[in-house]
Amino acid sequence: xxxxxxxxxxxxxxxxxxxxxxxxxxxxxxxxxxxxxxxxxxxxxxxxxxxxxxxxxxxxxxxxxxxxxxxxxxxxxxxxxxxxxxxxxxxxxxxxxxxxxxxxxxxxxxxxxxxxxxxxxxxxxxxxxxxxxxxxxxxxxxxxxxxxxxxxxxxxxxxxxxxxxxxx
Numbered sequence: 644x645x646x647x648x649x650x651x652x653x654x655x656x657x658x659x660x661x662x663x664x665x666x667x668x669x670x671x672x673x674x675x676x677x678x679x680x681x682x683x684x685x686x687x688x689x690x691x692x693x694x695x696x697x698x699x700x701x702x703x704x705x706x707x708x709x710x711x712x713x714x715x716x717x718x719x720x721x722x723x724x725x726x727x728x729x730x731x732x733x734x735x736x737x738x739x740x741x742x743x744x745x746x747x748x749x750x751x752x753x754x755x756x757x758x759x760x761x762x763x764x765x766x767x768x769x770x771x772x773x774x775x776x777x778x779x780x781x782x783x784x785x786x787x788x789x790x791x792x793x794x795x796x797x798x799x800x801x802x803x804x805x806x807x808x809x810x811x
Contacts, residue, residue, distance in 0.1 A: 656672045719788065726739075726800070727741065749782055750781065
């Protein structure tokens with residue numbers, strides 16, 4: 644029954660519902676015959692990891708908002724570009740990810756956590772990430788750009804990082 648799918652790309656896709664969609668979990672999309680196969684052959688996995696009804700509804704609503712309000716994605720990409728331009732001008736030696744989740748690698752754990760505390764003391768919610776979440780020696784700040792931050796706040800974050808960035 645699935646022979647018509649042979650050789651095609653992206654027959655099954657996995658989509659996370661965390662971070663940008665504000666929930667948790669994931670969903671798998673594919674042809675009905677493949678989804679039916681997964682439901683019938685992976686029952687123990689499905690029932691052991693099924694999302695709560697609340698997360699399922701939250702994911703469904705988040706997807707509807709994305710479809711109905713495409714301006715949100717465009718506005719977020721503008722924030723990402725603004726942060727990239729500001730950081731490129733102020734701290735060109737710091738590589739950027741180009742996405743709304745921006746890991747800024749500092750290196751040593753203590754320096755990372757001290758920098759995170761200083762940035763937070765200035766009223767900016769930037770978290771330090773250290774081992775075991777990341778490899779030893781690659782501790783980083785995690786900047787999560789959202790539409791909750793104004794353009795002025797994005798610029799202010801770059802200014803604060805420029806001022807506080809450690810000389811390691």
